[in-house]
Amino acid sequence: MAERARCARRAESSTGVRGTRGKLYVWGGFAPAADGREATLSVDGYVYSPETRVWTSVATPVDKEGKSISLGGGAAVPWGEEAILCIGGVNKDIFLKALQGIYSGKEYLSHPAEWYQFNKNLLLYYPAKDEWNSLGEYEQGARAGAALVADGVYAYIINGELKPGIRTNEINRIKENRK
Numbered sequence: 001m002a003e004r005a006r007c008a009r010r011a012e013s014s015t016g017v018r019g020t021r022g023k024l025y026v027w028g029g030f031a032p033a034a035d036g037r038e039a040t041l042s043v044d045g046y047v048y049s050p051e052t053r054v055w056t057s058v059a060t061p062v063d064k065e066g067k068s069i070s071l072g073g074g075a076a077v078p079w080g081e082e083a084i085l086c087i088g089g090v091n092k093d094i095f096l097k098a099l100q101g102i103y104s105g106k107e108y109l110s111h112p113a114e115w116y117q118f119n120k121n122l123l124l125y126y127p128a129k130d131e132w133n134s135l136g137e138y139e140q141g142a143r144a145g146a147a148l149v150a151d152g153v154y155a156y157i158i159n160g161e162l163k164p165g166i167r168t169n170e171i172n173r174i175k176e177n178r179k
Contacts, residue, residue, distance in 0.1 A: 020078050020084055020127065021127070022049075022050065022051065023047050023048060023049050023050075023127070024047065024048040024050075025045065025046070025047050025048075025058065025076070025084060025125070025127070026045065026046050026047075026048070027043070027044070027045040027046075027058075027060075027061055027071040027072075027074075027076075027086070028041075028042060028043055028044075028045075028061075028070045028071035028072035028073070028074065028089055029041075029042050029072045030042070030072050030090075030095065030096075030099060032099055033099070033100070033101075038100070039096065039099035039100050040096075040099075041070065041072065041092055041095060041096040041099065042070075042072070043060050043061065043068045043069065043070050043071075043072075043092055044057065044060060045057065045058040045059060045060055045061065046058060047127070058125075058127075058130055059125070059130045059131060059132055061086065061123055061125070061132055062132050062134075063121050063123075063134050064121075064134045064136075068092070069089065069092075069119055069121060069123070070089050070090055070091065070092035070095070070119065071086055071088075071089040071119070071123075072089050072090050072092075072095070073088060073089050073090045073118075073144030073145055073161075074086055074087055074088035074089030074119060074144070074146075075087055075088055075146050075147060075148035075157070075160075076125075076148065077148045077149060077150045077155055078150065079124060079150065079155065082126060082127075082128060083124040083125060083126050083127075083133075084124070084125045084127065085122070085123070085124055085148070085150070085155055085174075086122075086123040086124075086125060087119075087121075087122060087123070087138070087141035087143070087146070087148055087157060088118060088119055088141055088142065088143045088144055088146055088148075088157075088160060089118065089119040089144065090116070090118060090119070090144050091116060091117035091118060091119070094115075094116055094117060095116075098164075108164070109163075109164055109165055111163070112163070113142075113162045113163040113166070115163075116163045116164065118142040118143060118144055118161075118162075118163075119141070119142060120137040120138060120139055120141055120142040121134050121135075121136070121137055121138075121141075122134070122135040122136060122137070122138045122141055122174070123135070138174070140157060140170070140172040141157055141172075142162075143157065143159075143160030143161055143162060143168070144160060144161040145159075145160050145161050145167075146158060146159055146160025146161075147159060147160075153175065154173045154174060154175050155173070155174040156171055156172070156173055156174075157170075157171065157172045157173075157174070158171050159171070
């Protein structure tokens, strides 16, 4: 029986994932407090090569100012031949406080959607260069748990949470402008 490759970090859930050119890319994620360990939230990225069975670190997603962004709860899809489009995800600072119990219960769930500061950045990741580019902010992309699909001309953001426990049934379309 083949041995499973192991990622260099603790098991996490709600991670932005997308496969391209035979590789699997993973960014963000979180692990709740369990078995005496504190809750954690990651913004790190990794790529897995099934061919070599090796996980390798990749660039952390950043906004236009170079500030790291969590893609945990976000979505990703190939964008053209050379990039991966990433949208959404939780705010790393706010969500980590919720995981740690600093924000909890009704208090945490009672805020307007803007308070949670879900990621509005439309990001492109270029695997060949291991670089990020921000296309700017897109309010409709500020979701967690949305589906993202592309048809070669458009990307569609389907549903997702606007804030914890409140989902939208909206579908938004983004057009790829290649020059």
